[in-house]
Amino acid sequence: MLGAVINLAYLLGALAFVLGLRRLSSPDTAKRGNRLAAIGMGIAIVATLLTPGGNGTLIWILSAMLIGALIGWRAATKVEMTAMPQLVSIFNGLGGASAVVLGGLELYRIVGGAQSVSTNEILILLLTLFIGGVAFTGSILAYLKLDGKVWDETITLPRHSLINGIFLLGLVAFMAYLCLFPAQLTTGVLVLFTVLTLIYGLSFVAPIGGADMPVVISLLNSFTGLSAAAAGLIYGNQIMLVGGILVGASGTILTVLMCNAMNRSLFNVLIGGFSASGGASKTASGDQNVIEVGLSDLAIQMYYSKKVMVVPGYGLAVAQAQKACKELDELLEANQVEVKYAIHPVAGRMPGHMNVLLAEVDIPYNKLLDLEEANAEFKDTDVVIVVGANDVVNPSAEDDPGSSIYGMPVLQVWNAKQVIVLKRSMRPGYAGIQNPLFFHEKTKMLFGDAKDSLQKLVSEVKNQ
Amino acid sequence: MDQLIAFFNEHLLMLYLLLFTIILGFEIIAKVPTVLHTPLMSGANAISGVVIIGGILLVKQAAADDWLLLAGGSIAIVLGMINVVGGFAVTDRMLDMFKKKKS
Numbered sequence: 001m002l003g004a005v006i007n008l009a010y011l012l013g014a015l016a017f018v019l020g021l022r023r024l025s026s027p028d029t030a031k032r033g034n035r036l037a038a039i040g041m042g043i044a045i046v047a048t049l050l051t052p053g054g055n056g057t058l059i060w061i062l063s064a065m066l067i068g069a070l071i072g073w074r075a076a077t078k079v080e081m082t083a084m085p086q087l088v089s090i091f092n093g094l095g096g097a098s099a100v101v102l103g104g105l106e107l108y109r110i111v112g113g114a115q116s117v118s119t120n121e122i123l124i125l126l127l128t129l130f131i132g133g134v135a136f137t138g139s140i141l142a143y144l145k146l147d148g149k150v151w152d153e154t155i156t157l158p159r160h161s162l163i164n165g166i167f168l169l170g171l172v173a174f175m176a177y178l179c180l181f182p183a184q185l186t187t188g189v190l191v192l193f194t195v196l197t198l199i200y201g202l203s204f205v206a207p208i209g210g211a212d213m214p215v216v217i218s219l220l221n222s223f224t225g226l227s228a229a230a231a232g233l234i235y236g237n238q239i240m241l242v243g244g245i246l247v248g249a250s251g252t253i254l255t256v257l258m259c260n261a262m263n264r265s266l267f268n269v270l271i272g273g274f275s276a277s278g279g280a281s282k283t284a285s286g287d288q289n290v291i292e293v294g295l296s297d298l299a300i301q302m303y304y305s306k307k308v309m310v311v312p313g314y315g316l317a318v319a320q321a322q323k324a325c326k327e328l329d330e331l332l333e334a335n336q337v338e339v340k341y342a343i344h345p346v347a348g349r350m351p352g353h354m355n356v357l358l359a360e361v362d363i364p365y366n367k368l369l370d371l372e373e374a375n376a377e378f379k380d381t382d383v384v385i386v387v388g389a390n391d392v393v394n395p396s397a398e399d400d401p402g403s404s405i406y407g408m409p410v411l412q413v414w415n416a417k418q419v420i421v422l423k424r425s426m427r428p429g430y431a432g433i434q435n436p437l438f439f440h441e442k443t444k445m446l447f448g449d450a451k452d453s454l455q456k457l458v459s460e461v462k463n464q
Numbered sequence: 465m466d467q468l469i470a471f472f473n474e475h476l477l478m479l480y481l482l483l484f485t486i487i488l489g490f491e492i493i494a495k496v497p498t499v500l501h502t503p504l505m506s507g508a509n510a511i512s513g514v515v516i517i518g519g520i521l522l523v524k525q526a527a528a529d530d531w532l533l534l535a536g537g538s539i540a541i542v543l544g545m546i547n548v549v550g551g552f553a554v555t556d557r558m559l560d561m562f563k564k565k566k567s
Contacts (some may be wrong), residue, residue, distance in 0.1 A: 017511055018488060023557075024507045025496040031559040032509050040550040041514065048517050054524030057534060061523050064538040068516075068545025075546070076553035081561075087554055088506045095512050095547035101540040102518045105533060120471045132515075221509050224547075235479065241478065242485050243514035249489025250508050254501060323472050359561035372513035372558070407500075443482035 002052065009047035014242040016040025021246060027365075044239045081360050084315045085353065086146045089217045090222050093139030097134025098228035102196065102380065106234060107190050110182075119179050124233050126175045130197050132227035135220045137201030142217055145205075147417055159269035160207045167200050204270075212269045213344070214353075215258045219266075222251025232421035258346065264408070293420055293444035297452075305382030307338040309374065311411055312354045313347050315388015315424065315450050324454035325387065326361040330463045340367050342374030342384075342411050344392035378415040386413060386421045386437075388450045394435045403433060419443045422453050503558045510551025516544025 017040050023033025025309045039091050049061065072091070079087050108123050110117045175195060208216050225247025232240025259266050302308055310329075316322060329339045341363065347354045355368060369377065378384065386393055389411075396403035413419050421440050426438070437443055446453050496504055519540035526533035531553070 017514075018492070021489075021504075023513070024504050025492060025500060027497070027500060030500060030503060031556065034503070034510075034552060034555045034559060037507060037511055041511070041552070044514065048520045048524075051521065051524060054526070057523050057526055060534050060538050061520055061541060064519075064523075064541035065516075065545050067544040069549045072546040072548065072550030073553055076550040076557065079554070081557075083560065084502070084554065087550070088502075088509055090565040091550045091554070092509045092512070092546050094511070094543040095515055098513075098515045098519060098543035098547065101536055101543065102515065105522060105536045105540075106549060118471070119467050148498055155514070165488055172542070181492040204517075218505055221505060222514070224512040225508070228512050228518070229482075231518040232473075236478075237517055237521065238467055238478075238481065240514050240517050241481060243511050245482060246489045246492075247508045247512040249486045250493040250504070253493040254496075254505055255488055256509075257496075257501070275566045282508060344496050352499050355499040356502055356558055356561055373556065429557075436528065446562075 001349060006047045006050055006198075009043050010239040012300060013044035013047070013239045015178055016043065017246055018241075020122060021250060025199065042245075044243075047384065052400060060324075072161075077174070080320075081366065083147070084321060085204055085214065085217065086143050087137045087218075089143040089146060092221050093136050093143065094218065095133045095219070095224040096135030096227060097140060099224065099231055100136055100197075102231050103129030103132060103227070104194055107186065109183065111187055111190060111262065112177075112184055117182070121234060122182055122185070123175065123179045124230050126178060126193070128227050128230040128234070129194060130175065131230065132221050133194065133197035134204055135196045135223035135227060137204040137407065138220045138223075139217070141202050141205045142213055142220065146213055160203075164203055164207075167203060171196060171200060200267055207267065207271065209385070215255055215266070215269050216256060218251055218255040222248045222255065225251055234389040263399075278402040282435065286433040288355050289436050290426070290464050291444050293445065295444050295446070295456055295460050296463075298420060298444075298446065298464060299457055301456075302332060302337065302383050303335055303386075303461055303464045305337055307340070307377075307381045307383075308332060308383045309340050309342050309369075309378065309381045309413075311342045311344070311347075311386045311389050311393060311413060312358065313344075313387060313389025315390075315422070317348055317353065317357055317388075319450035319452075321365075321387060321451035321454050322357045322361045324451050324458060325358070326363055327458045328361065328454055328461065335464075340369055340374075340377065342369050342413075343369055344411055345391055347389055370409065375412050375415075378412055381416040382418065383451075384413045384419045386419065386423075387454070388422065388424075390423075390435055391431075391433075393437055394433070395440070396433065396435070400436075405433065412443055413437065417442070420446055422448070422450050496516060502553050506551060506555040509547055510555060513544050513547030513551055516541055516548055519544050 018037050020033045020037025020040060023029035023036060103125050205216055225244045228243025229241050229248060232244055234257060255266060259269055282458060310325065332339050341358060343354050360370065391405060391409050394405060395414055395415050396409045397405045400406060414437060420442060422446060425447065438445060519537050523534060523537035523541065526537060
């Protein structure tokens, strides 16, 4: 009887995952979808707790759950919204770490001879350990990179993609060897394999930088799902399998969608693509002049235009400038200036990053235009304000075959009557290439911190 | 090889489940608007914390004096629980923002 109840609970949990993910795909139902998935997880956990046996160890389980829940809740409710991508990355890493511990312990039991075991089980456990391990250290490195704690830029050894390829082949061979000769699996070998796996995770993410981080996080997310699914196979647990595979599949699709938005292949992203090319670009001539704009001139210009388009980028998130942006928006709207936002699919550090930030300050949905909509509207736009974006407005992507971002769809801001670029300095964007937009005849620059500049602009507009 | 065939026969239903779930995962995600990519990734990330179930099962199977399994399994549970609770909570917070602007 109890067994049937538990199985039914798992079935309901799996159903909640599927329906929850489905509802997460539409703005109207997303919140309910997330809660439904959370309820499904709750049901699955309670059902597992009710599984017969091991009542003496229940205190360990419950205290561990309490500690984890408290830490998770605190981190999720305290963090700034701009630091969200990092947080998702670190959560994902911890999930991977959990799979590593599980796989490692189960393999250790095999070493100890506690149970007889088949080749398939060893293979699945090694895969759990391997995939989870890559997700773990990869996500942690992604977190550190996004948070600017270690290397802001990409880190590469000479021929890094080749090294990674050989490394991966080596690990696969290692796994095959252990499957064929299970007797060779000693504690020392297990530790060695784990350490190599963790190092590979770091090496896997090392050459990937800045704008490509969302792609990697999404990919690592699907890895964590796959390792959970592999662990599910070991325990013969359907909900682990269904949940893990759902995440594995959805993460893969999401990864591909993100790559498509940048017009790049996943392979290209993974080898740290940008650094490889771009030498022959024609933007090499260094002595071009940029024109700076005065604050009051700009304020007047904006105040009397019909339509202003804001192009937000990572700089907006870093400077926490979304509030100032909203203020400017309200002042302009009060004077019948139409204000819209052009959102490039890969602006910021995660897809939808900009949407979330702008939503945080109550900027209405219908003001946010996607790439195609925005490009259709630039022609009738009087002023475009680029706030901390760079590569997504680079005309080289359209007219310079030598450029490393050639072919990536960009926002054609230069079709507007005037472009103002708010930027800290002339430093190139993530792609590390010069942006001819800054030297364009229609472009004027406003140097400084995005928030600072926008706030000054707000007070100037107020004076009109 | 014999072992593989045995595995295949033994786990046939599991393999069906695997196959259909993969297809389901692809189909669900293919229709998502870009704005929801971040919350979706975050929500999916929370679901991947389902690995915590394995941690609970492991500790349940452990003998009361097997400190390594108890401690290790508990660590797996703590990590998984952070992933689950943190993941769902942060997704909820993200989606709150979408809600506000609709009204």
